[in-house]
Amino acid sequence: MERLPGFRDFYPEPLPHTDVWSADARQFVFNHWRETARRYGFREYDGPPLEPLELFTTKSGDEIIGQLFDFVDKGKRHVALRPEMTPTLARMVAAHERNYKKPIKWFAIPQLFRYEKQQKGRLREHFQLNADLIGETDPAADAELIALLIDTLRAFGLTAEDFVIRLSSRNAWQSFFESRIQNPESRVEKACEFFQIIDKLERTAPEESEKKLAVLGIPLAQVNEFIKSGKPTVELESILQNLTARGLRDFVKIDYQVIRGLAYYTGVVFEAFDRKGEFRAIAGGGRYNNLVKLISGGKVDLPALGFGMGDVVLLELLKARGLLPKFDSTMDVFVLIEDENLRGISLKLVHDLRAAGYAVDYPLTLAKPDKQFKRAQDLKVAHTVRVESDAYVRVRKMKTREEIVAGFADAANHLG
C-alpha cells in the first residue's frame, strides 16, 4: 500500500534514500521558527485543519474550490482541508479579539493542503510558518514583521548574501494606476486586472504584457520606468529607515515587480528570495486590512498584515547552502549488559540516567559484548556505562577511550 501522491512521509534519519524529508529536519525547522517568534513576542495559535468551505470561498471566491481537498461530510457540511491559514486566523481573531491587547502578534505552523495538478515533485501539502500582526496601521508594524522574517531566516545561518526581501507596495501601484486611468468608475474593476498583469510581468513575454496593458491605456514603457526608478513611497521609506536602525537594511530592496497575485492585499507587500535566484519564493506576505472585516461579516474591523514561509523551499535552500546539520543520532549513553545476572541493576542504571536527562539505550535482550559495543558505536553515543557490581560502574568515554570506575549512584557525574 502506498501513500497518496503529493504527500510526504517523514522518517527519522538516516533516511531511506528514496526520500528527502526527515522528521528531524522538519523539527529542526519548527524549532527555529518557534524560537525566533518567541524572541519577537509572537504567541502561538492553531486552528482546525478542516474548515467550512465557505471560509475559504468568502476570501478567495469560488475559483479556489478547484484547488482544494473539499468534500461533503457525513453531516452534509461542505468542508475543505485548509489551503492557507489566514482565513482561520481572521475568524479566530474576529471571535475573541477583545480578549487580547493590541497589537496582536501571533504565529502558527499549520500543515496546508492544495489539490495541485499532479506533476513530478509537486507537493499537495506543506508546513508553513504564518506570522501575523493585527491591530496596527502604522508602517512600524510592517517593519516589525519584516524584521521577524529576516531574523527567522538568519536564525538558520542564512546571510544577506543568501537572501533578499523584495519590498513593494500596492499603494504605489494604485497611485501609478489611478493617475493614468481617465474614467474613475472603472478604476476598481480595472485595478485588479492591472495588478494581475504586473504580477505576471516577470514570467510573461514583453509583447504580451504590452498588448494587455494597452487595453487599459497604459504603455509598458511607463510601467518599466516605474519599476526601474524604485523610488520608495513615504510608507516604504519609513520601513526602510526602521530596518536601517535595526541594522537590517542589507536584507531588503525596493522591487515593484513584486505585487502578490492575491486580490486581498491592501498595502505593503513583500517576498523573500534566494539571491542566486535558484529557488521559488522562500516567503511572502503583506497587508490585508480588509480581511478581518470581510470574514467577520462586518462585525470586527482590524488592520492586519502577515507572511507565510513554507518548509519545502526553505529546506531545499538550507540543504543547498550546507546549513542543514546531520541528525543521525540523539543518544547520549549506551548501557552495556554483559552479564545477565546484572540485568536488573543495569535496568535501574538505565532508569536513573534517563531520569537525570540523558538519552540512554541498552540491549533489550541477551547480546554478545562485541555486538553491543558495535551498537553503541552506531548510535554515536558519547559514553558507554557497564555495571561492574552492585556498587560500581565502568564509564567509557568513546572518543578518548578513557575509562573510569565510579560508584553506582555517581555514574551521571562522569558523563560530562
Place this chain on the structure above:
Amino acid sequence: MERLPGFRDFYPEPLPHTDVWSADARQFVFNHWRETARRYGFREYDGPPLEPLELFTTKSGDEIIGQLFDFVDKGKRHVALRPEMTPTLARMVAAHERNYKKPIKWFAIPQLFRYEKQQKGRLREHFQLNADLIGETDPAADAELIALLIDTLRAFGLTAEDFVIRLSSRNAWQSFFESRIQNPESRVEKACEFFQIIDKLERTAPEESEKKLAVLGIPLAQVNEFIKSGKPTVELESILQNLTARGLRDFVKIDYQVIRGLAYYTGVVFEAFDRKGEFRAIAGGGRYNNLVKLISGGKVDLPALGFGMGDVVLLELLKARGLLPKFDSTMDVFVLIEDENLRGISLKLVHDLRAAGYAVDYPLTLAKPDKQFKRAQDLKVAHTVRVESDAYVRVRKMKTREEIVAGFADAANHLG
C-alpha cells in the same frame, strides 16, 4: 463564520473564557512528550494526515468507514483523514525497515480524526502521542514501552497516587478461552466474540454478560474468578520483574478486565487510568505482532507493540491535579521609548537584545510613558530597558524596582 463542530481552536493564553484548550498548553504537552521519548531513545516520525481509505479498512474492516472523514478526491481516490497512526506506521516501516537497525523505537504526535456522533463536548479530532517498538518479541520490549508510558506521565508531575497502568494479556485470555471451548474449529471465530464480551464487562449488566457467555458455554463466575485471581502469566511476570528493577512496580497492576476492544492485539495489552477513576483511559496499547505483515501484504513480518496517549484526557487530568502551569506571558524585556528622537537607537537595542536570545517587546508607535509601563507590567517582563542617550541605557528590575545605568552594548549583562 464558525468552526466545525468537534474541532478545536487553539488560542494563546489568556484564553477566551468559552474555550478550554490553549496553544500554550498543547505545546507544553508536546514538549514533555518529545523530551521523554528522547530520553528513551525513541525517534520522531510522521506520515500524511490523509491516507488511502484502504489502509484503514485493511486493518479494521469496512465497519470503520462509518466513523471516518472519508471522501473521493479529485483524482477519484477514496481517501480518509487518519483515525489512528498505527496503519501509517506499519506502512512506513514495511516500506523501509531495512534502513533501520532493530529494534525500531519510534514515536509520532499526529492529529487524528473521527466522525463521532455529535454530543456535547465530544471531539472529532485530538492529538495523540504514539510510541511503538518494532522488531522484538521478548517481553523486555513490552517492559521498555510500559516504562516509557509511565515516565511520560511522571514527566508532568503525576505520581503513583495519580495513575496506574492496568496490565493484561490476550494470551492469558486466549488460554482461558481455549481450555473451555470444546470444538477447536470454532475457536478462532468465537475468540473474537469472547474478547468483546470481556472488553464490555465493566460497562455491562452482569445478567447480560452472563447470557452472552452462556452461548459460548462459559460461566460468568469462572470469568470473574479468573479476573479476581490476577495471577500473572510467565510473560507478565517477566514484565513486572523488569519494571520492579527500574523502581516502577508501584505504577502497574495486573488487571484482566482490560483486553482492548480492537481485534488486532496479539499479546500483552494495557491501559493507563487515573486512580480516582474520574476520567476515561489516559492511554492504551499492546502487542500487535501481525499488523505489519497484514499491511505489507505479507512482504514484511515484524513483531510490534505500541501505545497511544491522547491530549484531551491528559490535559483534563493535569488541570484537575493542578499540574498545568500558567502560560500568560513569555516576554523577558520591554524597551520603553519615551523620546521619539531615540526611537532609532531604541530599535537597535530591541534588535540586539533579541539577537542575544531575549524575548523583547516595545511600543510600535508613540505612546504615553505610563501606558508603556502598564504594558510592561501586563506582559510580566522581568526588566524594562530605556535608552538614555546614544551611549547609555537604564535597566529596571521590575520585581525589586532596582535601576542600573549601563553602557548601551552592556545592557544584556544586566538582565540576569
